[in-house]
Every structure is written in C-alpha cells, then in structure tokens.
Amino acid sequence: MATHTTRMLIIGSGPAGLSAAIYGARAGMEPIVVQGLQPGGQLTITTDVENYPGFRDVIQGPWLMQEMQAQAEHVGTRMMWDTIVDVDIASGSPFRAVGDSGDEYIGDTLVIATGAQAKWLGVPGEQELSGKGVSACATCDGFFYRGKKVAVIGGGNTAVEEALYLTNHSEDVTLIHRRDELRAEKILQDRLFAHPRITVIWNKAVDRFIGDPASGGLTGLALRDTVTGEMSEFATEGAFVAIGHAPSTELFKGKLETDESGYLVVEAGTPKTAVPGVFACGDVMDHTYRQAVTAAGTGCMAALDAERFLASLDFARNQQKKEAAASA
The missing domain is CATH 3.50.50.60 (FAD/NAD(P)-binding domain)
Known part of the structure; x- marks a missing residue:
C-alpha cells in the first residue's frame, strides 16, 4: 500500500x-x-x-x-x-x-x-447495435442520421428534447412511449405535439433492437403493446434511447x-x-x-x-x- x-x-x-x-x-x-x-x-x-x-x-x-x-x-x-x-x-x-x-x-x-x-433499456440488440444505429445522445449523433427515419424512446424531458432536436436533421421522427401520456414539462409537450415532423406512438415498449451489427446496423424495433401484449415491428434506421x-x-x-x-x-x-x-x-x-x-x-x-x-x-x-x- x-x-x-x-x-x-x-x-x-x-x-x-x-x-x-x-x-x-x-x-x-x-x-x-x-x-x-x-x-x-x-x-x-x-x-x-x-x-x-x-x-x-x-x-x-x-x-x-x-x-x-x-x-x-x-x-x-x-x-x-x-x-x-x-x-x-x-x-x-x-x-x-x-x-x-x-x-x-x-x-x-x-x-x-x-x-x-x-440509462439503457437492457433489451437484446441494444449493446450490439450501439453506435450502429442505436445511440443515447441525439445532439452527439443526430447529424449522422440526416434525411433518415429515426425514433426516440422515452417520455420525459430528455426524450422530448431529443425528438425536437432531431427534426433539424430528419423529416420523420417518431417518439415511442410505454405509457399513454408523457412526463415531460407541458411547454415541451406543446412544442412536440405541434411539430409536423414528429409522430407519437403510445403504449409501446421496445422488446428488441433488430439489425445486424456486421452489415448495415439497425433496421427496426420489435415493439410490445403494454396494454394488449401484442407484438409489432417498427422500421427505423436510428433509435435514440432517452430515458435519462x-x-x-x-x-x-x-x-x-x-x-x-x-x-x-x-x-x-x-x-x-x-x-x-x-x-x-x-x-x-x-x-x-x-x-x-x-x-x-x-x-x-x-x-x-x-x-x-x-x-x-x-x-x-x-x-x-x-x-x-x-x-x-
């Protein structure tokens, strides 16, 4: 010692x-x-x-x-x-x-x-595709997805702010939230709902990130309906985990x-x-x-x-x- x-x-x-x-x-x-x-x-x-x-x-x-x-x-x-x-x-x-x-x-x-x-979701594919379509920082990596379809996962201030920021690079931004209402401040929600480039998907949780880390990276998300349990897939080239x-x-x-x-x-x-x-x-x-x-x-x-x-x-x-x- x-x-x-x-x-x-x-x-x-x-x-x-x-x-x-x-x-x-x-x-x-x-x-x-x-x-x-x-x-x-x-x-x-x-x-x-x-x-x-x-x-x-x-x-x-x-x-x-x-x-x-x-x-x-x-x-x-x-x-x-x-x-x-x-x-x-x-x-x-x-x-x-x-x-x-x-x-x-x-x-x-x-x-x-x-x-x-x-904070990460801890679901399959998340770490394998990190840096290959999956990110936790829109202001860091959003530029690389200009002109592409992107998704933001979360429902608080961070998620809403990231979704709004990404509209500077993408015309197709989707916010995916596991509940039927956001936790973000009202003024941020008002800006989000009024933005023509942002769509919100309610009551959906990401069960898996889909893609091949060796060729092409992320291609989509496997979503589970938090109310019915029904599974679906959402095609996207970029996913930003924004849960804080x-x-x-x-x-x-x-x-x-x-x-x-x-x-x-x-x-x-x-x-x-x-x-x-x-x-x-x-x-x-x-x-x-x-x-x-x-x-x-x-x-x-x-x-x-x-x-x-x-x-x-x-x-x-x-x-x-x-x-x-x-x-x-």
Missing part, C-alpha cells in the same frame, strides 16, 4: 477531469488523476465525433481521450490506474481518498469528475449535496460545492448540456478555482506560521 499526495486530486478521467488536470499541471499543482472504472469516460465508447472544436474531419472518441491524456501527462499530471472506493470530505483540506488497490490519495483540493452514464442519465455520485452520498436527480449541487455558474476546496465538473453536475466540450470547460473552471483556493489556503497557513513565530 502506498500514499500519494498532491495539491489537486482529480477523480475521473473524462474530458472534465483531464481538462482540469491540464490546467492544474500548468499551474504547478502536480495533479493526480485516478482514472476509475472507465478511463476516458463516455467518449471511449463513442465512435465518430464531429462536434468537438478544432477538427475539420470526423475523429474517434477513444483517440480524442488518448490525446487529452497524453497532453495532461506531458504537462505533469500523474495518471493512476485505480478506482476510488471511499473519500473523506468532512474533515476538510487535505482531502483523503482510498483506492480499490488499498492506496491512499491525499489532495489539498479535490476535483470530482466522475461523470454520468446514460444516472450521475456517478454514489461515492459522495451523504457527503455532498445532490439534487433530486442525484447530480452534485454546485454554486450557480461555478464548479464549487458547499465544501471549500471541493469542486465538481462535467456530467456529474451538469444535467442540461452533457457535451464533451462543456465538460472540458467546467474542468478548466474547476482547476482555476482550485488554484485560487490554494492561494488563499497558502496565505492563511503562512499567516498562522508568522503569528506562531511572533508569539514564540
């Missing part, structure tokens, strides 16, 4: 965590990034990325994360292959975390960038404030949590945008605020030393 100390401890290695690391390292904080169960975050399971600034051509998600990690390491970040299983926040700075390896990590500041995971996201905040339950959906609560417009020196960035605190570029932006903000916190902390510690020396 070993103990690792740093001025900035970062939990999570997606765009938010690595951006925080890059800025933190350039500020001389010698950050440590504990990568977690999914090094690189959700982008490592995303194939084509066409909306990240700075690239004219389509790039691959795993490649982008490899480049971010290489840049973070180049400027002085230490990457640790470990998963944090416990963290002490209540005692204040320095913050202590314990890895699954048994190693201890101590940071004067703590940056939480554990992200969020899209689950932020990875289990580690911080009872230690940091979360909202009703489980996202970490931060001061408006900042990555600051209620605990001085603890910052949250990326999808773990953002239930609205959930994009790689916004995650990277909040990672930058977390590093800059961590630097300011450390400057104040160092000043206070120096003052205490001067007072102690003067009274000796």
Whole structure:
C-alpha cells in the first residue's frame, strides 16, 4: 500500500477531469488523476465525433481521450490506474481518498469528475447495435442520421428534447412511449405535439433492437403493446434511447449535496460545492448540456478555482506560521 499526495486530486478521467488536470499541471499543482472504472469516460465508447472544436474531419472518441491524456501527462499530471472506493470530505483540506488497490490519495483540493452514464433499456440488440444505429445522445449523433427515419424512446424531458432536436436533421421522427401520456414539462409537450415532423406512438415498449451489427446496423424495433401484449415491428434506421442519465455520485452520498436527480449541487455558474476546496465538473453536475466540450470547460473552471483556493489556503497557513513565530 502506498500514499500519494498532491495539491489537486482529480477523480475521473473524462474530458472534465483531464481538462482540469491540464490546467492544474500548468499551474504547478502536480495533479493526480485516478482514472476509475472507465478511463476516458463516455467518449471511449463513442465512435465518430464531429462536434468537438478544432477538427475539420470526423475523429474517434477513444483517440480524442488518448490525446487529452497524453497532453495532461506531458504537462505533469500523474495518471493512476485505480478506482476510488471511499473519500473523506468532512474533515476538510487535505482531502483523503482510498483506492480499490488499498492506496491512499491525499489532495489539498479535490476535483470530482466522475461523470454520468446514460440509462439503457437492457433489451437484446441494444449493446450490439450501439453506435450502429442505436445511440443515447441525439445532439452527439443526430447529424449522422440526416434525411433518415429515426425514433426516440422515452417520455420525459430528455426524450422530448431529443425528438425536437432531431427534426433539424430528419423529416420523420417518431417518439415511442410505454405509457399513454408523457412526463415531460407541458411547454415541451406543446412544442412536440405541434411539430409536423414528429409522430407519437403510445403504449409501446421496445422488446428488441433488430439489425445486424456486421452489415448495415439497425433496421427496426420489435415493439410490445403494454396494454394488449401484442407484438409489432417498427422500421427505423436510428433509435435514440432517452430515458435519462444516472450521475456517478454514489461515492459522495451523504457527503455532498445532490439534487433530486442525484447530480452534485454546485454554486450557480461555478464548479464549487458547499465544501471549500471541493469542486465538481462535467456530467456529474451538469444535467442540461452533457457535451464533451462543456465538460472540458467546467474542468478548466474547476482547476482555476482550485488554484485560487490554494492561494488563499497558502496565505492563511503562512499567516498562522508568522503569528506562531511572533508569539514564540
């Protein structure tokens, strides 16, 4: 077992965590990034990325994360292959975390960038056809389905927003919901029902995604009527599962404030949590945008605020030393 100390401890290695690391390292904080169960975050399971600034051509998600990690390491970040299983926040700075390896990590500041995971239906064909017609992010992948027939599965705000967004690319969008009414806000429902490119199918649940991952990808959905049990098939070239996201905040339950959906609560417009020196960035605190570029932006903000916190902390510690020396 070993103990690792740093001025900035970062939990999570997606765009938010690595951006925080890059800025933190350039500020001389010698950050440590504990990568977690999914090094690189959700982008490592995303194939084509066409909306990240700075690239004219389509790039691959795993490649982008490899480049971010290489840049973070180049400027002085230490990457640790470990998963944090416990963290002490209540005692204040320095913050202590314990890895699954048994190693201890101590940071004067703590940056939480554990992200969020899209909720999936868990039915046959879903994972096999992921990236080949099945997606959980319309704003990420909708462009690839321009001019094609697409379906959105869900009935809350996320599903309605994704359906409305997809009308920018498709003239044939179908929302499929397992109940006979939506859970989305009324203003969103009004926009959905008024849109000429959107059709709603009620009381239908997806039992299976149909298609061949090796050739052509998704071709349709096997639907089960939730009232009669009758089965039917729905032909589509793209299906977007939009039943919400689950932020990875289990580690911080009872230690940091979360909202009703489980996202970490931060001061408006900042990555600051209620605990001085603890910052949250990326999808773990953002239930609205959930994009790689916004995650990277909040990672930058977390590093800059961590630097300011450390400057104040160092000043206070120096003052205490001067007072102690003067009274000796």
